[in-house]
Amino acid sequence: MMASTKYEGILCHLPILAPRYAEAQMISLIAAERATGAWNWLRDEGLLIVAITSGAFFFTRAIGLVSNFQAERLKRQRAAADPLGHNAVGAYQGALLGAARWGINFTIATVAFVWTLLLLNLPAAAVVPLVSIVGAGLGFGAQQIVGDVLAGIFIISERQFGVGDVVRVGPLVPVGWIEGRVEEVTLRVTKIRTFDGDLVTMANGGLRQTVNLSRDWARVLINIPVSREADLDAAIEMLNRIGHDISHDPEWAPLILEQPVVSGVEDIGAETIELRFAGRTLPAQQWKVAREIRHRIAIEGAP
Known part of the structure; x- marks a missing residue:
């Protein structure tokens, strides 16, 4: 009799418990399915x-790493083949290497990035705003980048300068002209020491004028x-003698093309007469030759 009463109580509550049990079972099945789907996605696409x-x-x-190794190898080859550093071909190869890198x-x-977006399977409602934002950003920012890249292509293709060249670029605001040796050339920027x-990094699009030295x-x-009281002819003779001596000096002659x-x-x-002393070098x-000439003039005694 007691057992019958117990089961009758359970049967009375069954209409209430059954939907809740079924709902819990459904939630468990959905959660398990989603967990399985997430795991499969992580295992495959993830x-x-x-x-x-x-x-x-x-x-x-x-x-x-390969680019840096190749750049160092080119630098050593250039130094061995041309200790004075006026090999235009080596400079061009260095610039081409930086641009290729x-x-x-950028391509990789x-x-x-595009492959990752495709694997994420983003819905169109999420992709459209993302594309709009990226497009707006590219509209404002990519114009300058494209200009820099095009300028870099012209710099390299026209061989305006290369790695190792001494250049003067400008005028730049607010520093004016910058003079130094090119350390790296890429499609977007040029680095000058x-x-x-100081290492100066400049966008190629901003290099309006370049002077290759x-x-x-x-x-x-x-x-x-x-001095106006000095013998002008004697001063000219002394300076020409210094020019002749340095042009025939075994140490300095390889640097001088014209005495x-x-x-x-x-x-x-009012008190002095200025003489122009000129010649051609590699x-x-x-600058190196000019310093040596001034040194020899100081030893000889200022005219």
């Missing part, structure tokens, strides 16, 4: 996304003041 990003990082790092890395990053040791030959120009001579009177002041060697 692992593939990790592999894509890891592969892109690995390849960009490998390209950087930048272009390959773009492919990895100034003679003070490492091509063909350079001119050494020195203006030398001479420095006094070209004439450059200026007449590219980027004019």
Whole structure:
């Protein structure tokens, strides 16, 4: 009798408990299905996304290492073949190497990004705003980047300058002209080490005017003041003798293409007469030769 009463109580509550039990079972099945789907996605697409990003990082790092190794090898070859550093072909190869590295890395990053977006299977409602935001950003920012890349292509294709060249670029706001040696050229930026040791990075689109001081030959120009009471002919003779001596010096002759001579009177002041002392040297060697000439003039005694 007691057992019958117990089951009767359960049967009375069954209409209430059955829907709740069925609902709980349905929720459990949906959760299990979603967990299985998430696990399958992580196992397939998730692992593939990790592999894509890891592969892109690995390849960009490998390209950087290979590029740096090749750049050092080119630098050593250029130094061995041309100790004076006026090999335009070596400079062009260095610039081409930097541009190729930048272009390959950009391509790898773009492919990895697009591939990842495709694997995420984003709904159209989420993709459209994302594309709109990216498009707006590209509209404002990519214009400058595209201009920099096009300028870099022209710099490299026209061989305006290359790695190792001594250049003067500008005018830049607010520093004016910058002069130094090119350390790296990519499609987007150029890096120049100034003679003070500063490394300046500039977008190629901002290089409006460039002066390459490492091509063909350079001119050494020195203006030398001479007292109005001094013998002008004797001063000119002494300076021409110094130009002859340095041009025939075994240490300095390889740097000089044309013997420095006094070209004439450059200026007449109240107390001094300025003589122009000029000659031709190898590219980027004019400052070194000019310092040696001033040193010899100081030893001889100022005219």
